[in-house]
Amino acid sequence: xxxxxxxxxxxxxxxxxEVTMRCQPILGHNTVFWYRQTMMQGLELxxxxxxRAPLDDSGMPKDRFSAExxxxxxxxxxxxxxEPRDSAVYxxxxxxxxxxxxxxxFGNGTRLTVT
Amino acid sequence: xxxxxQSPQSLIVQKGGIPIINxxxxxxxxxxxxWYQQFPGKGPALLIAIRPDVSEKKEGRFTISFxxxxxxxxxxxMDSQPGDSATYFCAAYQDNTDKLIFGTGTRLQVFP
Numbered sequence: 667x668x669x670x671x672x673x674x675x676x677x678x679x680x681x682x683x684e685v686t687m688r689c690q691p692i693l694g695h696n697t698v699f700w701y702r703q704t705m706m707q708g709l710e711l712x713x714x715x716x717x718r719a720p721l722d723d724s725g726m727p728k729d730r731f732s733a734e735x736x737x738x739x740x741x742x743x744x745x746x747x748x749e750p751r752d753s754a755v756y757x758x759x760x761x762x763x764x765x766x767x768x769x770x771x772f773g774n775g776t777r778l779t780v781t
Numbered sequence: 782x783x784x785x786x787q788s789p790q791s792l793i794v795q796k797g798g799i800p801i802i803n804x805x806x807x808x809x810x811x812x813x814x815x816w817y818q819q820f821p822g823k824g825p826a827l828l829i830a831i832r833p834d835v836s837e838k839k840e841g842r843f844t845i846s847f848x849x850x851x852x853x854x855x856x857x858x859m860d861s862q863p864g865d866s867a868t869y870f871c872a873a874y875q876d877n878t879d880k881l882i883f884g885t886g887t888r889l890q891v892f893p
Contacts, residue, residue, distance in 0.1 A: 772823075
């Protein structure tokens with residue numbers, strides 16, 4: 667059963683530290699999305715890639731967040747420096763083509779706590 | 782700016798009841814409306830979806846009603862079960878942007 671794998675599942679860090687979250691999309695999927703989930707905002711789109719190329723990162727705070735896809739099997743989301751307001755669950759999702767053609771498959775998320 | 786507005790924030794029903802979750806949107810360019818279901822500790826998973834050329838879609842106990850003129854759509858869960866207890870997200874998609882925009886979610890609890 668193919669699935670999106672996210673690591674770590676939980677991360678607790680102190681304010682100012684760098685945080686790196688990793689995602690392994692489903693093999694064969696060419697779109698990768700990063701979402702952030704909070705109680706107040708729900709699921710916010712941070713960035714997404716198609717065929718490893720970044721298409722839109724307008725949802726990300728540019729000064730501290732960065733997203734990359736070094737290869738087709740790995741997507742990363744970095745926060746440097748982290749702040750308490752970054753505490754949330756970060757989800758990676760992958761799909762094949764557009765949402766019409768195949769649903770997004772989500773990983774189980776990385777729960778980030780910044781103290 | 783919330784492009785997809787979802788209500789209520791939480792919902793409690795008894796087993797067998799019919800919870801209804803509502804969503805509204807402004808952007809008429811949206812052309813695909815999925816619903817995702819999320820259990821605690823898991824990522825959301827696609828439940829059911831509709832396109833604006835139909836007014837209703839049913840899959841098992843789950844039904845989407847779509848009102849294009851009002852720019853509203855809703856999820857109905859028939860004969861709800863405790864196993865349906867989860868958070869439900871509506872979403873909207875615009876083909877030429879590739880973006881799936883989610884509502885804020887509704888936490889549903891179904892009691893036996």
